[in-house]
Amino acid sequence: MHVPSTIAVLTAMVLALPAIGAKQPPRLGADRGAEPVADTLTADPLTGLPLDPATVCNTPVCVQYGTTNTPVKMPDALWCKSKMQSNFYTLHGFNVKVDATVAWYAAHLKGFKRAHAFASGRSNDTFYNATGTLLVLVMGDPGPEGASATAYSVSYYRLQPGLSEKSIMALARQQRSCS
Numbered sequence: 001m002h003v004p005s006t007i008a009v010l011t012a013m014v015l016a017l018p019a020i021g022a023k024q025p026p027r028l029g030a031d032r033g034a035e036p037v038a039d040t041l042t043a044d045p046l047t048g049l050p051l052d053p054a055t056v057c058n059t060p061v062c063v064q065y066g067t068t069n070t071p072v073k074m075p076d077a078l079w080c081k082s083k084m085q086s087n088f089y090t091l092h093g094f095n096v097k098v099d100a101t102v103a104w105y106a107a108h109l110k111g112f113k114r115a116h117a118f119a120s121g122r123s124n125d126t127f128y129n130a131t132g133t134l135l136v137l138v139m140g141d142p143g144p145e146g147a148s149a150t151a152y153s154v155s156y157y158r159l160q161p162g163l164s165e166k167s168i169m170a171l172a173r174q175q176r177s178c179s
Contacts, residue, residue, distance in 0.1 A: 139151070
């Protein structure tokens with residue numbers, strides 16, 4: 001049995017929610033100027049890369065249960081013969097835009113390249129290191145291409161061995177190219 005890629009499964013789940021009548025929760029909490037709450041992560045534990053402060057949820061429920069920006073561990077997967085591990089974070093705030101989120105990561109991921117793509121009705125911006133072993137994917141809410149969409153999530157990936165630049169570009173388009 002072929003196991004779908006982690007990204008394809010995540011995308012399918014996100015796209016299926018509106019189809020079954022589910023609504024996204026309101027985006028409450030942090031913005032990039034907010035003070036961090038105790039026990040708030042400032043770096044992703046899988047990759048050691050910095051976390052955008054917009055990953056922090058400062059609502060009373062998040063603070064009470066100590067889940068201010070706890071990552072969701074996605075299932076390990078095999079992508080182009082590389083072991084893929086990943087963490088998923090929802091972005092919080094009413095007006096967290098893709099452009100501002102991409103700018104934050106561009107300023108904080110020195111030496112990383114960026115691949116931009118539009119796939120499945122949403123923007124995908126992937127930052128990656130020279131060896132293709134660390135990736136950060138910023139995904140926007142569904143909307144027309146080129147629009148200033150609201151940022152939905154950010155995912156951090158560790159791959160061993162690293163992916164080629166061609167494979168990373170395909171991944172940004174939610175396609176597979178293993179060369």
